Amino acid sequence: MTHLLGRQACLDSLRKDVTDLQGTILDVMSRAGPARFPSWKFPDKVSCDLDLVTLLEHYDFVEGDEEFSQHSHIALLELVVDR
Template sequence: MAHLLGHRGCMESLRADLRDLQAAIADVCSRVGAVRFPSWKFPDKVSCELDIAVLLQRYRHSDSEPEFSQHAHVVLLELLIDR
């Protein structure tokens, strides 16, 4: 599976999952209020205050930088855990 690390299709699927999950979290938080816990990925921030749209913009696939794509793929997986 290591050959899929940084693969464009895998990353786009993961990004879509993160957007869907964030929408579900926003829906729940709108009904019960924000849950204020430290972020697992960014422990200096509160998880409900992370700007997922900005993070998804920052961590994208790059054809010209395969190492960055691999790093971004790992970060997206970590964001999924963080959510």
């Protein structure tokens, strides 16, 4: 499975997963109010206050930079867990 680490298709899928999860969270929050708990990935921040647009822009596939793309892959997996 390590051959998939950092591949553009995997990153695109993870970005979609994070976006879908965030949409579901926003739907629940609109009915029940925000759950003010520390973020798993960023423990110094409250999970509902994370700027996911900025995070998704930062953690993206970069053509020719395999190491950063692999780092982005792991970071996006961590955001799925965090959500």
